[in-house]
Amino acid sequence: MASKSTPHIDPKGEEIAETILLPGDPLRAKFIAETYFDNPRCFNEVRGMYGFTGTYRGHKISVMGTGMGIPSISLYSYELIHFFDVKNLIRVGSCGTIQDGIDLYDVVIAQGASTDSNYLTQFGVPGTYAPLSSYRLLEQAKRIADEHGQRCHVGNVLSSDIFYNDDPDALGKWAKMGILAVEMESAGLFANAAAAGVDALGIFTVSDIIFAGKHTTPDERQTAFTKMVEIALELA
Template structure:
């Protein structure tokens, strides 16, 4: 495998075949410090922290990806093609878009619709549906059920736009049954599918765009423990 890329320089530290991918590098540090045995930092380039350790004796890595499809797509491409990662699990927060989806509920992204043009590069003669790995999805659903965690499985929106000039955009997506909005999964799922590896998005609801309920930034960094434990079970 490649020893380094423009964005990842492990300096000889192994990167595990299973990796958790939060957007925030500080959340990556929190996951490593809280859940992994003997975590070692494998990346500090551009402040995008990555760590490898073990969880119940199994090698696991965790690394921040930044916000948005362009950022996660760079990191996931390099992790897959240059470092041999096989299971990429996005963990993060999302904004619920359906009634009955409450704060702290967990969403498993079966698919990811998008308003991005990232998928155009693959030259598909139609509209490509970016799906997660059913193998990982099934295991994650079983892990959530074993914890009696309230969970929703379905389609999310990976949007390029955080502050949208079109005030009705999200409600239009919601009419098609989109569970929640986030900013990365469609790019991750497409990169994984193109390379023949597995990817999944697991999200904790941090706010609800219908009710304006929301959590604090501190809670988003440290409180979403069930989501992280479900993801770690997939190792």
Template sequence: MSTPTDGPPVRPAGRSSTPHIDPKGVEIAETILLPGDPLRAKFIAETFLDDARCFNEVRNMLGFTGTYRGRPVSVMGTGMGIPSISLYTHELIHDFGVKNLVRIGSCGALQEGMELYDIVIAQGASTDSAYVRQFDLPGTFAPLSSYRLLEKAKRAADQRGLRAHVGNVLSSDIFYNADSEVNDRWRRMGVLAVEMESAGLFVNAAAAGVDALAIFTVSDQLITHAATTPEERQSAFTGMMEIALELV
């Protein structure tokens, strides 16, 4: 695979730039993978993509476009939390015409029997965030993923022999929670794992009529307290990355 470069433009994007994304003429593909960590985006581009070019360095939120098995695909970091991913995905959807957005990240497992490196595919994302309130809906909106992408992802995981759990996750605004029993209450409702971004992604996708999915690797087991290292979270979650690339 080729190393990302700042080579010549592929072709002009739909819009030249936004306050947070400046592609400098490099195309952003209709399908994009969205890790939280920009260094994970760089790793994916270097490891899996051919002819990768850097399309964003604003605030060091690295983004790259290349090809995977001859098909164009982009990958870009989104930072941590619903405000950050919602900002970037809004611009990617509305200013650059992205149609398929696949979050790939780490999560903390809430259920017994889930182990480190298991795959979690989010069918829906419960949340303690107020993000959806801006749409002034007459009830409670359930942020859901694209079933089209979900079905493909589960099939790809099964074909690779990876243990994949499909269901509800929690997108929380709070990492260090003052309520010591909060995980137990979500666990009793069958929520598989906790992370911090997917509900914002799913809401933005629903409002724009595009497809979104979130795929995770279990980095922490919140019952047994087993955990992976920062280095492993950056580059060792290749099974999740390969599943996401099958959606291109």
């Protein structure tokens, strides 16, 4: 049964849809709702982490910011899953690629999420757990991207706890293992979803080519971000 509120989410009677988009930035959540939703209604403002519910092409959908890093998205995704009955959680954000052949503005769809985080130890798995996305959502997202003519790549990403790494060789080691890009949240989201038996996916716009030192501007990121969001919205 859905909860009325938690310490971090207080909908004040507003509904949270079974499908939710999860950008890190709460202001991006607000932008998505105001740009794409019909009749958006704010369901959360606790700690400035905005959440909205509306409809997109007649389908009910929500969006909510999660903050940065595995601890933050894991807290919000746990509450959304276990207290508000959310079934499909789609992370949308930016990433930095560490592979040749992936360009700025390309879309990366995370099939799996490796990590340097200690978050997964809580599940007590007697080995190394590999967090994967929902194949159902992944297959649909790839089809939608192809229909939109959006250049995209599907594979393993790195959900790192470290933005400024003291080890200059760390990312090269991950690149050697075929990691497509680096972000900071998906492994926690995928693990929470798997443990609860619900679906999760990560879709990213490439904002940086890390080894080449190429970066997008904030304005350019906003334009590229909308293409990724439109793919995610179609999953509703």
